[in-house]
Amino acid sequence: MRIEYDRDTCIGMFQCVAEWDAFERDEDAGKAVLTDSEEREADLFVREVPEDAEFDAKFAARTCPVDAIALYDDDGEQLIP
Numbered sequence: 001m002r003i004e005y006d007r008d009t010c011i012g013m014f015q016c017v018a019e020w021d022a023f024e025r026d027e028d029a030g031k032a033v034l035t036d037s038e039e040r041e042a043d044l045f046v047r048e049v050p051e052d053a054e055f056d057a058k059f060a061a062r063t064c065p066v067d068a069i070a071l072y073d074d075d076g077e078q079l080i081p
């Protein structure tokens, strides 16, 4: 599973941080940080989700009020949102 985080869309309410510890707070920027991710294009951060974190990652994606977090399965099909 792959996660994509759109930092530009993020409004910094930090619900995702409570769901998966790969998301951290950047209080100064008012944005979440996706740890261990790669910036594939400007403000779009991507990483693999370890199998034991898939549940938490799904909750993080579902809880985001502005759909800044997307999840894809290994075939590239979008699961959330």
Ligand code: SF4
Pocket (backbone or CB within 6 Å): 009, 010, 011, 012, 013, 014, 015, 016, 017, 023, 031, 032, 063, 064, 065, 066, 067, 068, 069
């Ligand atoms: S839940 Fe969404 S809007 Fe809130 S901090 Fe996380 S990515 Fe940003």
